[in-house]
Amino acid sequence: MIEIEDAKFMETVGRTVRDFRQAKNLTQEQLGDIVGLSQSTIAKIERGRVSISVARLRTVAMLCRMKVSDLLRKAEAEEVFWEDKTPSEAGLDG
Numbered sequence: 001m002i003e004i005e006d007a008k009f010m011e012t013v014g015r016t017v018r019d020f021r022q023a024k025n026l027t028q029e030q031l032g033d034i035v036g037l038s039q040s041t042i043a044k045i046e047r048g049r050v051s052i053s054v055a056r057l058r059t060v061a062m063l064c065r066m067k068v069s070d071l072l073r074k075a076e077a078e079e080v081f082w083e084d085k086t087p088s089e090a091g092l093d094g
Helices: 002-023 028-035 039-046 054-063 068-077
Strands: none
Touching: 002 039, 002 054, 002 068, 028 039, 028 054, 054 068
16 A cells, blocks of 8 residues: 555655764754754654655755755665556555
């Protein structure tokens, strides 16, 4: 189902955010202060429990001196794509 794929992608994006945060030696609280979110929300994003807005993702990317597309490309590199699936198999048939 599409919901499962969305959840997996959110987890992947969250791991990517965590990896970049750690590479910058920031705590969750420090990153939260920069992007305007609480530490607990950053923790939920990193675990894939809530999604991050595009605007806040842009701030994370800028902090890492990269483009949002590069950050998402890294997350997508870990994903399994639907190229070989029918819409029904991919959960896209409603």
